[in-house]
Amino acid sequence: MMVLSPAEAEALLLSLKVASVAVLGALPFAFAIALLLARRRFPGKTLLDGIVHLPLVLPPVALGYLLLVMLGTNAPIGAWLLGNFGIRFVFSWTGAALASAILTFPFQVRAIRLALEAEDPGLSQAAETLGAGPLDRLLTLHLPLALPGLLAGAITAFAACLGEFGAIITFASNIPGETRTLPLAIYTALQTPGGEEMATRLAALSILLALAGLLLSEFAAQRLRMVNEK
């Protein structure tokens, strides 16, 4: 069993914190957008779908740069956020979380949308005849039926967050204990003479985490199929 050095443990814990906040913070938005895409027809739906999926093909470094331009302390939005709410994203772990959230947003939306679309539309009609209004149906029908999808999306997004590099280093920089997540720590170790051993250990750790994430998300997808089975 590997024993982690304080720097390594710090990078691991930071990675887990950033990924957790990114996934949980994005989840309500992902659910709302997935509901919109799965249930409604509206003008501009294809455009919204495209925008949601954009992070899948966008170079992360470009996204990081874009965020820097928009949310930097001298940029209009960044200055407004700092001035009015004291929120600063640049050079902060919250910035790393924001960048990770945006980049892994498509994973969440896709999984939730698939789960919502797997639901038999007749169930909603049946619930209506039994007296359930829209919010009632959302909470007692759509949400529980989509829960495994929600879980699958969240786990995939979490695993992907752990690997995020380009956007974080561009937008939030590489600050030990603040924004130096696992990938950044690996990169830093490689830049340091004699750091190969640390890089290897961190890389192995990353692979283990990613593998666990994928297995968990597959398990959640199986649950989804079971729930929708009639």
Added chain:
Amino acid sequence: MTLDVGVRHSFDSFTIDAEFRVPPGVTALFGPSGAGKTTILNAIAGFIRPKSGRISLDDVILLDIARNVLVPARRRCIGVVFQDARLFPHLSVKQNLLYGWKRSAKNPAIRIDSIISLLGLSALLERKPKNLSGGEKSRVALGRALLASPRALLLDEPLAALDTKRKLEILPYLERLAHETRIPVLYVSHALDEVTHLAERMILLSDGRIRAEGTVFELMSRLDLYSGKDHLRPGAVLEATIENHDTEHALTALAFAGGRLIVPHIPRAPGDKVRVRIDAQDVMLALSEPPQISANNVLPAIVSDMRVDEGPYADVQLAMGQTRLVSRITKLSAERLKLAPGAKVFALIKSVTVGGRENKNGLAAYAAKP
């Protein structure tokens, strides 16, 4: 409580224009696939907005397009049992049953334990829908709809998805429901056997329009409804009382308004009412009472209506007191016997054609009526 329905709707090149009443008890909306049954049901349930129309339950208006009234489905208090049951897969049978009950203004006459025992659900309560058979799912769906204290009930081909065995399993429950319920029940079906078993009244729908309306007994003996592309299978349905059993010969004697009928044993107590369907092709006609004949039933009757079509057949409606029977013979026979309305004849019915034989849908030719 009476459901008044007027629906006009059109899509593509198909037009629906139907107006009818559903009094308490079971009324069948009968017609072939594509006649517009589902559209009418969807309009009553509140799933679609018809082009024009008015739907009311006693004095509560549910839909009035002219006055822009459209009560949403969830506030209509109309229970719907779907063909595919539509149980909530993540909830247990018990939770499914209580879903509507929790959300409805409760009718004190609807009690959870009585519905559970009426439908035989007590052993299923903790199961998930995926572990139920088709017939069990239908029963749970029925119970779920009833527990929401509906003021009218729509049954959309509730037996169509079931095989013969399951149909026979759920039919007694539907029969009990039909007798015990005093709310309007609209039973949408294209299966004649189910309709003649369960319904008191019948609405015949074809191409979006109502062709005929009346009691099952009236409609089934109307000769004009036997022709056309959505014809009824010729044969009358009559209501009879079990008189006695001949255990030695395994026969049952039935009394009906206008005569007696000997049929193979029906496992019901004397005094019980049953429905008997007698296919027109099983009724033979004679001008005089034939001696030495195997048929147990030789019933005097008067020809009350006749209808001859282009094909080889002649349909003859027979009056025996208030009861109407129907016989299908060849045109040749009709000419030979010089049959015309008013003629006195004898109807010959072999016992074996009634009740003892199961028809192609597996439903016995008789049904219980208390």
